[in-house]
Amino acid sequence: MAADATAAPQPPHEAIDRGRGRLIVLAGPTAVGKGTIAEYVRTHFPGVWFSVSMTTRRPRPGEVDGVHYHFVEDHEFDRLVEAGQFLEHAVVHGAAKYGTPRGPVERIISSGRDALLEIDLQGARQVRETWPDALFVFLAPPSWDELVRRLVGRGTEGEAERERRLATARAELAAQSEFDEVVVNDDVRRASEELVSLMRSGRADR
Ligand SMILES: Nc1nc2c(ncn2[C@@H]2O[C@H](COP(=O)(O)OP(=O)(O)O)[C@@H](O)[C@H]2O)c(=O)[nH]1
């Protein structure tokens, strides 16, 4: 009604309620290309919001604190766990701790934007418990041999560490039926576009 329209000023465009955003969880075995796909999506789809995880591992050359991860000391991580500040957290590859800070994700979802988490299988299972309406996407290799080739080709782990990661990868591949969608990383561009299109499906306003 005209009287209501004059009484209540229209919100700016960005503040128009678009409902809650959706949580998208991307997981997959070591060296399948999660980091590569994430980088491609960051570059080509800047509208996609990525959660920045917290980790106790040391930064690698080229990694920027606050962009690729928030790098923290072990005692600080444990304090945040105690304070309930993580949506999920896990020890990955038997070494460092990783966790998704809860606050930024909740704020983005409340603002109507989607949030993408790139986390491991243990974390994905925790999110399934607390956030069952999230979209769970598994990134799979074209074949086992190709996964091994990528891990060896990346050259960032020694043989013993590679063996350990491949044992975990076997268990992770066996769990892919727990996911809503499986995207095969045969080609970085194609797989990234499929992921973004899954994120956007059902959301005509994105
Ligand atoms: N549960 C959980 N896993 C994470 C999180 N952030 C990263 N990871 C996983 O930790 C693993 C190790 O990641 P990273 O240290 O970047 O090494 P990379 O797998 O060798 O590239 C990957 O499987 C990531 O998916 C997080 O916040 N929570």
Ligand SMILES: Nc1ncnc2c1ncn2[C@@H]1O[C@H](COP(=O)(O)OP(=O)(O)O)[C@@H](O)[C@H]1O
């Ligand atoms: N579609 C692809 N085809 C060929 N090589 C790929 C593809 N995606 C990723 N790679 C390569 O595989 C290796 C592992 O990728 P990375 O993104 O580090 O995996 P993750 O983050 O899952 O451990 C890297 O050397 C990367 O360049």
